[in-house]
Amino acid sequence: MKRVLSNKWSIAVFVLPTVLFFTYIVIIPICKSFYYSLLSEIPAKVGDQSEFVWFDNYIKMFTPGRRNDFPGAVLNSLKYAALSVFVQLPFSLLISLILANGIKGESLYRNVFFIPVVISSVVISLLWQRIYKDLVPAIYEILSLDLPKNGFLANKDTKMMAVFLPSLWQFVGYHMLLMYGALKSIPTDIIEAATVDGAGGVRMALRIQIPMIKPMLKVCLSFSLIGSFKLFDTPWILLERANKQLPALSMYVEMFSNHKYSYASAQAMFIVFECLAFTVLLNMLFKDRDGIVSKKGRRRLSA
Amino acid sequence: MKKLVALLMALAMLLSMTAAFAEDEVVTLKVSSIWSAETEANRKPMLKTIEEFEAAYPNIKLEIEWFEANSWKETGETLALSDSLPDVFYWNAGGVLWNLVSSGDILALDEYLTDEIMARMEPGLLADMTFTVNGEEHVYQLPYTKAASMLYCNTELFDKYSVKIPETWEELITAIETFKANGVTPMTVGGADQWPTNMYTDIIALRFAGDEACRAAYYKTEGATFMTQDWIDGMAAFKQLIDLGAFPEDAASLTRDESEVAYFAGEIPMYVHGQWFSGSLSPEMQQKVVAVKFPAVGRGYDNQYMGGAAEGFTVAAYTEHPQEAFIAAQFFAENLSKNGYISGAGLPAWKYDFSEYTDLNPVMAQIKEATSTADSMLLWGNTALTGEDATLIGQTVYEVLTGELTPEQWCEDMETIFE
Known part of the structure; x- marks a missing residue:
């Protein structure tokens, strides 16, 4: 087995189906969308009548106009991303630290917090719709x-x-x-050693636990940011019809209500580029930090 | 000779068997229909129509998929992108239909429409279902109903508070003020769905600007404009209703279904909506509710109606069985027209003698009577306009409802459709 896996041709054969599948369902549609985004505003179905307008659709997206709300939609998604990063993730981290440090009913709380994740976003939206329309007005009254x-x-x-x-x-x-999973996977001897050295709850979290789950924090940050830029289902259900206050909503309305396929493709490409850019940025940020930590560590070792 | 007779007999047998097989050959048609909810007025008539079709055409099998109206519009447009629309399907007329006609998704029905079929249809209903493609005019849809916006008044509440059913704008304002003074919300609207608000703005604009100006604007005729005092007056009149508190405080966040709950419960006295709403009224409510013409404003357009033939059945251009698909579409249109009127869901678009039916929906009968003398009927703005123009009229009317746009700003924003 080891010999097979060390052979590059064998690896290529094993990976090929996935690469082909990924190319077919992800890479090709992205390339096609990019191509459509460079065409004039003619339905994609009669592509033979379309003409290249190059980046006109991209310029139009960010040209100020009374009814051009795409920049506003992008701003809204950035606000949501900021809330996710600065409110949602710290709150999740706090709960996971409390649970991972062992409290009574740990598994019950863990499951209760996870329940909304397994419920469909549509159900969640309808639930909140009733909260906003019935419960909150009743409380206000x-x-x-x-x-x-x-x-x-x-x-x-x-x-x-x-x-x-x-x-x-x-x-x-x-x-x-x-x-929580990442915190639980920290070797117990490290925790015990820190406890022996006198580290309390807060110091343990700040100096030992959080630094040790940094790769997982990076994953959470990526998921959170990408999710923010793609947010669609909850606002689609909760807000008025055909609203364009987030990039994904705007793209959908331009495509399926306004039939501006090329313009909608340009918006779709913007979302793709935005997600890619933030992922790269995040990688660079964490890479630099990793670099700083490892250099510091090396210096300490040599000293 | 014997051999020859035997051969002929065998041949005859073979032919009759082939004929028998051919007779039994079953064609399957995919059909998409709205009215997925049991509470929809057209649900039962459509089910009856399907039953009648299956009895009349045993060799045509129907595979029916049901949708909610808005979800079917979006699904249908998505299916059209990949040429996968069903063989026969429900669709709106006007601009919504033109979207699919212009992208080559809809079959022209002219070659199947005989004079005999045309004679059975009410005259003048194909205007928004006929389009010119490549220099030739074709019919792309068959209507099953004639639509009309009406003012539905709950007489029980009018009697209780001694309010006169409004015939003029002044009487409408008096009615609103009286109901408000008695703690009753005078009207309802599902603002979040946008199109129910268009029901109000369209009919008010029609009263102030008239059929000719509205038609020109909605069909983007050369020289048409929203920047006239009549349009501004119309939108200002709608704003007056909002400012008077005619609608529930949270009207802008209510969907149509949510907004109608209080009306069905007999708590709201007035509602402007299409004729199909009368089919959703319970038998008890049908006795309490009267459907009347929207109040007059005295500008000479008081007998004009919003509506016309706005919905029908269409056939996909790429169906493998165009003949059978046409038979189904025509059958659905004609029989749903009959069944819909009998059950009180809609006004008939096809000629039929209803004299034998004595228990017809009284509210629908009032609408049939009122619209029979209409000066004109005009399709709603969000149906007549296409694509982003249709989205814009929905969004801007919603923004007037929420107070984000003034009547003048609404006119300015709508004027951009001519750019």
């Missing part, structure tokens, strides 16, 4: 407070936050479980 004009889901100042909240809540459990 009891407290004699004024609801925002048109309700939380139709008020322009509250609607985006009302949409972000269910998604943030839903995936806390997902990140929590990933971090």
Whole structure:
């Protein structure tokens, strides 16, 4: 087996089906979308009548106009990404640290936090729809407070936050479980050694546990950022029809309601590039940090 | 000689067997229909129509897929991209139909439409189902109903608060104010779905600007414009209703279904909606509700209606069985027209003698009566307009409802469709 796996040709044969499949369902559609995004606004079905407009669709996306809301949609997705990174992930980390350090009912809490992840986003959205439309107004009435004009889901100042909240809540459990798994895999002798050296809960978390699960934090950060840029289902259900307040929603409306296939393809390509750019950025950021840590470590060793 | 007779007999047997097999050859048609929910007014009539079709054409097997209206519109448009629309399907007329006709997805029905079939159809209903492609005019859809926007008034609430059913704009305002003063929400609308709000704005704009100006704008005729005082007045009148508190406070976040719950419960006195709504009324509600013409504003357009033939059945251009698909589409259109009217779901688009039916939906009968003397019928803006223009009219009307756009800004935004 070892001899087979050391042969590059054998590896190529084993990997080939996956590479072909991946190329067919991911690479080729991306390339095709890029090609469509360079065409004029003519339905893709009559492609023979289309003409190359090169990057006009990309320029149009970011040209200020009264009804061009794509820059606003991108800004909204960045706000959601910031909330995911600075609120959702720290909260998930906090819960995972509490659970991993052993509390009574650890497994029950772990499962309860994970339940929203296994429920379909559609169900979650409908659940929150009822919260916003029935429960929250009832609470406001009891407290004699004024609801925002048109309700939380139709008020322009509250609607985006009302949409972000269910998604943030839903995936806390997902990140929590990933971090919890990583925390549990830290060798017990390291934890014991730190305890012997007098490290308490906070110091243990900051100096031992969090640095040791850094690769998993990077994974969570990537998932969280990419998920933010692609957010679609919850706002689609919760907000009014044909709204374009997030990039994925805008792309869908341009494609299927407005029939601007080329323009929608340009928006799709923007989402792809945005996800790629942030993934690369994240890799660079963590690589640099890894580099700094290892250099420091080497210096300490040589000293 | 014997051999010859035997040969002929064998040949005759073979031929009759072939004929028998040919007779039994079953063609399968894929059909997509809306009205997936049991509560939809057209659900039962459509099921009855399918039953009648299966009895009449045993050699045509139907594979039916049911959808919710909005979801079918999106699914249908997605299927069209990959030439995979079903053989026969429900679709809207006007701009929505043109989207699929222009991309070559819909079969022209002219060669199958005989004079005898045309004579059975109500006249003048094919205007929004006929398009010119490559210089030739073709019919692409067959209507099963004639639509009309009406004002549905709950007489129980009108009587309770001694309010007159409004015939003029002033009476409408008085009615709204009286109901508000008594703690009753006067009207309802499902703002989140956008198109129910268009029902209000379209009919109000029609009263202020008239059929000619609205038709020109919705069909983007040369010289048409939204930048006239009539359009601004129309949208300002709609804004007046909002400012008076005619709609529920959270109307903009309600879907159509949610918005209608209070009406069905007898808590809301007025609702502007299409004729199909009368089919959703329970038998008890049918006795309480009257459907009347939207109030007059005195600009000379008071007997005009929003509606016309807005929905029908179409055949995919790439169907393998065009003849059978046409038979099914035509049968669905004609029989659903009959069954829909009998059950109170819609106005008939085909001629039929209903005199033997004595228990027809009284609200639908009122609509049939009222629209029979209509000066004109105009398709709704979001159906007549296409693609991003249709999305825009929905979005902008929603923004007027939420207070983000003024009537003037609405007109300015809509004017961009002519650029």
